[in-house]
Structure formats: C-alpha cells, structure tokens
Amino acid sequence: MISPPTDAITVSELRKSYRRGSASHTALDGITFQLRRGERLAYLGPNGAGKTTMIRCLSGRTRPDSGSIELMGRPANQANARDCVGLVPQEIALYGDLTTRENLSAFGRFHGLTGKTLKQQVQWALQWTGLADRADDLVNTFSGGMKRRINLACGVLHQPEVLLLDEPSVGVDPQSRQRIFAMLGELSSSGTSILLTTHHLDEAETQCDRIVIVDNGRVVATGTFDELVRQTIGVDRKVVIRLDQALRGSGNEPLATTETQLTARPGENHLDAQIHDVAAELPRLIDAVGAAGYGVVDVDVQNPSLHHVFLHLTGHALRDG
Numbered sequence: 001m002i003s004p005p006t007d008a009i010t011v012s013e014l015r016k017s018y019r020r021g022s023a024s025h026t027a028l029d030g031i032t033f034q035l036r037r038g039e040r041l042a043y044l045g046p047n048g049a050g051k052t053t054m055i056r057c058l059s060g061r062t063r064p065d066s067g068s069i070e071l072m073g074r075p076a077n078q079a080n081a082r083d084c085v086g087l088v089p090q091e092i093a094l095y096g097d098l099t100t101r102e103n104l105s106a107f108g109r110f111h112g113l114t115g116k117t118l119k120q121q122v123q124w125a126l127q128w129t130g131l132a133d134r135a136d137d138l139v140n141t142f143s144g145g146m147k148r149r150i151n152l153a154c155g156v157l158h159q160p161e162v163l164l165l166d167e168p169s170v171g172v173d174p175q176s177r178q179r180i181f182a183m184l185g186e187l188s189s190s191g192t193s194i195l196l197t198t199h200h201l202d203e204a205e206t207q208c209d210r211i212v213i214v215d216n217g218r219v220v221a222t223g224t225f226d227e228l229v230r231q232t233i234g235v236d237r238k239v240v241i242r243l244d245q246a247l248r249g250s251g252n253e254p255l256a257t258t259e260t261q262l263t264a265r266p267g268e269n270h271l272d273a274q275i276h277d278v279a280a281e282l283p284r285l286i287d288a289v290g291a292a293g294y295g296v297v298d299v300d301v302q303n304p305s306l307h308h309v310f311l312h313l314t315g316h317a318l319r320d321g
C-alpha cells in the first residue's frame, strides 16, 4: 500500500530572478521549506522579500528558474498536479456588479463545479463567510472586510486540500482580520493544509502552527514560535525592576548577594536582569533588592516576541504596518 505524503508542499532550492533593465534581481534565492499536512504555515517576511513570487510559483502563475515543487507528493509540473490547490490572491478579484451568490456561483463554475454540488458549495460559502443575509446584494456595496471574505470563499469553493493565501488580511480592520482567521481555523480543523504569506508578526505568531521567516529571497529560519525563540534569543527573560530611588555607589554593589546577571548603573532608577528561571530567581532578586534598602515600584518581565526573533536573525526590524 502506498502511504500518503507527509508534506502537502515540498519546495526545494527554488530560484527566481527578474530582469530589471540590464540588471537581474533575485526574488527567490534557493528557497527550501515544507508545508506539512494539516498545518497552518506562515511565510513571513518584509515587503519585497519574495512572498508573492513564491505564491505565484506554487500556483503555477510564474515559472521558477530552477528548483522543484511537489504538491501532495506529486511534482508540480505533472498534469493536474495543481488540482489539489486553492489560491486566494492578494488583490480582491470579484465582480462588483454581481451579487455575493452570483460571484460565488461564477467562481464555483471556474473550478468546475456544476448542478447540485455547485449549489451546495455556494450555500456552504454563504454560511462560512457569515454573509448569508447579504447573498443577493451587489458586492460593490460591501466593506473591504466583507469583500475579502468572499474573495477567500471563491478560492476554496472546490474544497482544495492545500490552500495558498497571499496576505489574506491586508487592508482590513482588526475585527475583520479576526473573522478571516476564524474562517481559516475552521478549514484547518477540517484538514486543509494552509500556507499564508504575511508581514504581520502577530499573525504569524498567534494564528499559525509554524513559521518560515524569509528576508531578501532567502529562508533565515523555520520553526514553531517556541523553537524560533530557543534558536535565537534563548530562553532567558529580560526583567526590568523599577526602584523607588536612584542606585547608589557602583550600581549593583548593594546587590552583590544575588546570583542573577544584572545591569545596574548608579544614578538610574532601574535594574535590568537576565533571568533563566523567572519563578525561582525573581523572588530571590526582589528580596535582595529590599535587603539592600531599595523599594520595588514595578517589575516588567519581557516576553520574547517574533519581533525580537526577526531582529536577532536579520539585524533589522520588520516593519509591521
């Protein structure tokens, strides 16, 4: 018996350059990663990192210069290999002068659906998007968030096993983003494998199972959020303790009894500590601060974020606007 492929997408050493006048610009510089079956994978990178180019290569809209793509275990260049794929492009591509139902029916037909199946899927999409009560309204009367939900539905009417989304929440308000991710959560629970590109750090961190971080056309790290934190900034936490008075003497002199690594400067009203085991070490440190004659005004335990991970990996911040 042939066992099913473990990866929904396998990308190996993918390269793509564009010509710009007489020069060549490398958008994908030897990209390798996997989308595992059933997972939600964030392909995270700043503007110009090559995210759209990757989606275009995966969906067959752009031909890579070299490297390979497998979709559900089949080489992407085999006939019908992309039948398992649904695509939700970044630009909203809907007919404004048609109703929600008419748009869904049109896109369903593009995907080869007819008759009872088409009707069923349109009905499902109306419920899934929460737009059943707007089924017969013209799409050009809708908000950006509503259009994005219909755009999303148009890409999955044929129930693809693998879904590609290029910046699915771009230009929508936080409430609509939440709805979109709730919809994707439903698809994921029913087994769809999802690859989404994003430049939103919080989306990658909170809405996805794993993250591929790309910069300048290269993969700089891959893993779950916890794995990425361990690989980069480590498990130590930065803790800032604000004091009721400025530090005297050489700063940490009065706190010489503590084993915690401290940065303390005379004249400043705070101590910065690197703490490995916050639960065990922090109470001892606070006792030591009290014993040295200082009062603690505030304690800030800084949790690592994907922002810190990205900064550590690339040396620059990812503008998350």
Ligand SMILES: Nc1ncnc2c1ncn2[C@@H]1O[C@H](COP(=O)(O)OP(=O)(O)OP(=O)(O)O)[C@@H](O)[C@H]1O
Residues within 6 Å of the ligand: 018, 019, 020, 025, 026, 027, 045, 046, 047, 048, 049, 050, 051, 052, 053, 054, 199
């Ligand atoms: N058709 C093209 N011709 C020339 N250069 C291109 C073309 N498409 C993309 N590029 C360049 O390739 C690089 C990667 O672009 P791409 O759109 O894939 O990045 P991105 O991460 O999706 O960025 P954004 O979020 O801004 O869309 C950019 O420098 C872009 O200018």
